[in-house]
Amino acid sequence: MTSLPPLREVIARHGLSASKALGQNFLFDEQLLDRIAAIPGNLDGRPVLEIGPGPGGLTRALLRAGAMVTAIERDPRCLPALADLSEAFPGQLELIEGDALAIDQASLFDTPFAVVANLPYNVGTALLVDWLSSDRWPPAWSSLTLMFQREVAERIVAKPGSGTFGRLAVLSQWRSSASLAMKVHRSAFTPPPKVMSAIVHIEPGDMPEGVRPAMLSRVTEAAFGQRRKMLRQSLKPVPGAIAALEALGIDPTKRAETLAIDEFVALARVLS
Structure with a gap:
């Protein structure tokens, strides 16, 4: 050198x-x-x-x-x-x-x-x-x-x-x-x-099973795109998301920033 x-x-x-x-x-x-x-x-x-x-x-x-x-x-x-x-x-x-x-x-x-x-x-x-x-x-x-x-x-x-x-x-x-x-x-x-x-x-790190990255990206984009709104409002554009919240026992009146990362992963897994 x-x-x-x-x-x-x-x-x-x-x-x-x-x-x-x-x-x-x-x-x-x-x-x-x-x-x-x-x-x-x-x-x-x-x-x-x-x-x-x-x-x-x-x-x-x-x-x-x-x-x-x-x-x-x-x-x-x-x-x-x-x-x-x-x-x-x-x-x-x-x-x-x-x-x-x-x-x-x-x-x-x-x-x-x-x-x-x-x-x-x-x-x-x-x-x-x-x-x-x-x-x-x-x-x-x-x-x-x-x-x-x-x-x-x-x-x-x-x-x-x-x-x-x-x-x-x-x-x-x-x-x-x-x-x-x-x-x-x-x-x-x-x-x-x-x-x-x-x-x-x-x-x-490790890849969670059964989750499509594109679906997680879509869910988070919708959820945080209107972060001051409740999930039941912000996730309306994602087909099946509201039903998935209920199936997972996630309160649809929550806002996106209160969910754990594992909950977003679980939601994307159901929708995937």
Whole structure:
């Protein structure tokens, strides 16, 4: 590995600036980036998918940890800076230009891969729901280590009964474990976003039998789409849902945030 110039110098040399339209915010603190890369455990020789690497701050940390990184970057301005990393870490980095939402990520790997990413704010939730909604389980990914706005991160790890408990929490926890791994202050970014950030770590668990992920997704979307209404109102668009509530002994006057995750799973199982 050759010595690398500071990230600020790389960005200046390539004339880069964070794009608001692409949801970009750059991290320069290399010690912080190394800490993020350590969250999934030992990455030496392991395949890693990174979404939205930008100028390559987190990419550097992953490569230093020995990871075999496949990076998907939509912004062509960042590709020259990332190409410099390919030269510095021969054989460790594969660059793909494109939209991660439009790419079959699993087809890029022969073995389970870890996902580590400072996700662009404008596509982070959509990517997470896509990873969590797979019919294949265990999924192609072995873990997800993802940076979100802190408000979103807290919704992902929320527990039933809390004000932040919702669809993201159910999808993240019904067959996975989700934890808040690290909080990141807004001052760590350039430019500083208006909100704080946090990193969530998710690992797949056992798949409940008899449940179709698409049905659980539909039930939670309906239930939390009108979260202030009682279940007997919010679940009306889902055929059979009200009868299923009665069959399971779930009070239809409850609101969605008061149900346990197991109750959502049981409901989806009946409807599946």
